[in-house]
Amino acid sequence: MVREDLPPTGPPPPPAHPERLVLSLHQQSVVLRIGGQLNADTAGRLRLFLSMFTVDGGPEELVLDLAGVHAVDEEGMAPVHEADDWMxxxxxxxxxxxxxxxxxxxxxxxxxxxxxxxxxxxERSDR
Structure with missing residues (x-):
């Protein structure tokens, strides 16, 4: 029911350009727990994952928890250093x-x- 003296209720009207997706996410800090092996075989996946957080509009701080990493080499750490550079x-x-x-x-x-x-x-909340 719509009365003349009151605005209509319900969901807002759709945007003028429904084909455009507008997303805004503001995060101060993101914590990532990384485990397993960091080597040449896993570097590509880690690089791809970290790139989601190092882009413009990403968090102001990226915190890495590397306590679960049991093997590491220079190739495996390269994505972490690259992410540091991008940040x-x-x-x-x-x-x-x-x-x-x-x-x-x-x-x-x-x-x-x-x-x-x-x-x-x-502080680990899963202990």
Whole structure:
């Protein structure tokens, strides 16, 4: 029922251009838990996944929990370093909050020429 003195109720009218999708998502921080092996075989999948968060409009901070990584090499860490570069380019940050012994050994190795921002360990809600 519509009365002249009241606006109609119900859903808003469709947009003028229904073929255009407009999506806006604002996140301060995203935490990703990554586990398994980080090597040449898994680098492509990790690169693709991280790219979803490093694009313009992505979170202001990307926090990586690498505590579940049991094997790592330079090729496997390359997507993480690339994501760090992309985040810096758009004035955002990538932080590593937890590392496994394998990741710690890799990052501490003199052959690893890159560093990553680290922060306090994450509070684990699944314990």
């Amino acid at each position: 810096r380019l758009r004035q955002a940050s990538l932080r590593v909050a937890a590392v496994s012994p394998a990741v710690a050994a890799h990052l501490g190795d003199a052959r690893c020429s890159r560093t990553l921002d680290t922060g306090p360990p994450l």
